Amino acid sequence: MTAAKRERQDAILELVSTRAIGSQEELRQLLVARGWDVTQSTLSRDMRDLRIARVPTPTGVRYTAGERSLGEEGRATLAGLLPQLFQNLEYTRELIVVRTHTAGAQPIAEAIDAEGNPDILGTIAGENTVLLICRTDAARERVVKRLLALAAR
Secondary structure, three states: OOHHHHHHHHHHHHHHHHOOOOOHHHHHHHHHHOOOOOOHHHHHHHHHHHOOEEEEEOOEEEEEOOHHHEOHHHOEOHHHHHHHHEEEEEEEOOEEEEEEOOOOHHHHHHHHHHHOOOOEEEEEEOOOEEEEEEOOHHHHHHHHHHHHHHHOO
């Protein structure tokens, strides 16, 4: 990653964590005001790289990337994302269905996959639903317990 890209992404993270920003264009204009004249496609790539998600709040939809949400290599961590994006979960046998706020499923699934938890065979994510496939019922119990603990933070 180039120094300029890292600085631009740091500026994006700082803006998203300190302001209620509801659209990419609003974020782009804030970056322009700071001297970063970025295209919409560059901003979209940066936001995807940073795992920034849109979440509903009492005052409207906003972008978020909590302080704890980024781990090594700039990847979003499950501990950082789950408290912000989690709505509920249900399970049966070796399957867990996690419901998230709109656009929250992909970042959650990616964070789960990045952990490499041996109890989880894989994930499938839609817009606001993640399906986790566990190895056994006992594995599912461990995963459910951990997800609920992380979501409660």
